[in-house]
Amino acid sequence: MSTQTYTFPRGIHPPEGKSFAENNAIEILPTPKKLFLAVQQHIGAPCAPVVKLKDEVGPDAVVASADAFVSAPIHAPYAGTVGRPAKKTLPNGRRVATVALDVDLDHAPSGADMLNIVYGGDWEIPADFDVNSIFPAVKSGGLVGMGGAAFPTHVKIAKNEKKPIDTILINGCECEPYLTADYRLMVEYPQPIVVGAILTAAAVGAKTVYICIEDNKPAAIQVVSKAIEKTSNPFGVDVSVRVMKTKYPQGGEKQLIRAALGRKVPFPGLPMDVGALVENVSTAAAVAGRVLRGKALTHRIVSVTGGGVVNPKNLFVPIGTPISELIEFCGGLKSDANRILMGGPMMGFAVGTMDIPVTKGTSGITILTNSEVKKSVETNCVRCGRCVGVCPMNLIPTKLALASRFQNTDVLQAYHVAACIECGSCAFTCPASLPLVQLIRTGKIQVQKLSKK
Ligand code: SF4
Numbered sequence: 001m002s003t004q005t006y007t008f009p010r011g012i013h014p015p016e017g018k019s020f021a022e023n024n025a026i027e028i029l030p031t032p033k034k035l036f037l038a039v040q041q042h043i044g045a046p047c048a049p050v051v052k053l054k055d056e057v058g059p060d061a062v063v064a065s066a067d068a069f070v071s072a073p074i075h076a077p078y079a080g081t082v083g084r085p086a087k088k089t090l091p092n093g094r095r096v097a098t099v100a101l102d103v104d105l106d107h108a109p110s111g112a113d114m115l116n117i118v119y120g121g122d123w124e125i126p127a128d129f130d131v132n133s134i135f136p137a138v139k140s141g142g143l144v145g146m147g148g149a150a151f152p153t154h155v156k157i158a159k160n161e162k163k164p165i166d167t168i169l170i171n172g173c174e175c176e177p178y179l180t181a182d183y184r185l186m187v188e189y190p191q192p193i194v195v196g197a198i199l200t201a202a203a204v205g206a207k208t209v210y211i212c213i214e215d216n217k218p219a220a221i222q223v224v225s226k227a228i229e230k231t232s233n234p235f236g237v238d239v240s241v242r243v244m245k246t247k248y249p250q251g252g253e254k255q256l257i258r259a260a261l262g263r264k265v266p267f268p269g270l271p272m273d274v275g276a277l278v279e280n281v282s283t284a285a286a287v288a289g290r291v292l293r294g295k296a297l298t299h300r301i302v303s304v305t306g307g308g309v310v311n312p313k314n315l316f317v318p319i320g321t322p323i324s325e326l327i328e329f330c331g332g333l334k335s336d337a338n339r340i341l342m343g344g345p346m347m348g349f350a351v352g353t354m355d356i357p358v359t360k361g362t363s364g365i366t367i368l369t370n371s372e373v374k375k376s377v378e379t380n381c382v383r384c385g386r387c388v389g390v391c392p393m394n395l396i397p398t399k400l401a402l403a404s405r406f407q408n409t410d411v412l413q414a415y416h417v418a419a420c421i422e423c424g425s426c427a428f429t430c431p432a433s434l435p436l437v438q439l440i441r442t443g444k445i446q447v448q449k450l451s452k453k
């Protein structure tokens with residue numbers, strides 16, 4: 001392993017907040033009686049339910065799907081009976097339909113057995129493995145990016161002769177403060193990550209894989225490096241750990257490519273334009289589970305963390321579980337809990353209800369106390385330029401925020417509002433406490449509406 005550490009220009013160092021849960025081993029949530037499977041858990045065309053009230057479904061049965069290429073089917077985590085459809089709020093605040101599932105608890109495997117199927121045991125890629133089986137397995141398994149973006153994985157690994165991919169970056173940075181689900185997966189189950197990375201490389205014909213881990217996670221660096229040594233690698237892919245200097249937002253796709261490979265993804269453009277593909281560590285493990293064990297994406301690890309929850313934990317849960325059950329299993333809210341965030345404090349969404357189901361992209365729930373919530377009063381922009389100095393996308397956040405306030409779509413487009421990755425670095429550094437990200441998000445919607453017209 002090289003001793004060099006890699007990073008990208010600009011960026012910030014928010015308080016890490018990892019100590020709440022980073023040393024807490026993954027625990028299994030008791031299997032819930034009822035699950036709510038949102039029909040849209042990915043970027044792309046929404047699915048439509050393919051089951052109806054009182055249908056009996058088996059484990060891993062498809063309950064919602066769509067014909068569009070950029071979409072991902074939804075599977076039942078357990079056998080059960082379809083209940084009344086219910087609309088639920090998603091982590092991003094949207095109301096969507098769900099397929100309700102009454103779980104057949106009498107015949108459900110134990111949580112420990114399920115964890116073992118998804119991540120445990122030995123992982124071997126057979127020497128005569130058929131590479132062409134990877135894409136259809138990933139597509140039918142409903143895999144999406146599990147770091148939060150939820151982009152369908154099969155779209156990323158679809159072969160494109162015009163834009164060949166030479167390098168896979170497996171994103172183990174988990175740069176979002178507080179969240180520790182990826183960290184625990186790396187420390188406790190590194191082998192499916194390595195195997196999934198090799199399979200992903202084989203699917204697209206890439207010869208190099210870097211598993212990118214920030215230098216504030218030395219245990220993960222060590223354990224993953226050892227797993228690489230003992231993993232069978234029949235395709236001759238060159239796999240190694242790349243140690244990244246801890247900085248936010250290193251886990252952003254474009255920032256990671258710049259940091260690890262020194263390549264700049266053009267705007268507008270995609271990682272494949274510079275021969276790279278980025279995949280989260282949890283997604284890589286899901287690729288291994290689907291391709292070698294036939295397991296659809298029905299479970300994941302979720303951090304429940306922050307000073308506002310009694311016992312912060314990293315939980316193995318079925319997708320569709322209401323977050324109220326996760327919080328209850330962690331001892332509930334403390335008396336000074338102030339805010340519930342779906343995600344971490346930089347990119348997460350504050351929510352006003354616990355009636356929200358876990359989706360494929362739910363990596364964590366952060367509960368902040370009164371003292372952890374930044375108290376600030378918005379004032380006028382003092383033109384200090386700090387927001388410009390930290391923006392990892394080289395944007396001018398102050399200008400975009402002002403244009404959004406005045407609904408000036410010409411300026412929003414001219415200054416590339418669509419390039420904003422909503423990382424929150426600008427708002428974090430703003431001494432005037434301006435809600436820059438919210439304004440820029442609104443500006444994006446204004447431009448989208450205009451292009452639809
Ligand atoms: S403008 Fe967007 S990309 Fe730039 S710092 Fe702000 S949120 Fe991040």
Ligand code: SF4
Nearest residue numbers: 381382384385387430
């Ligand atoms: S950081 Fe805040 S106060 Fe400073 S220029 Fe940007 S918007 Fe204005």
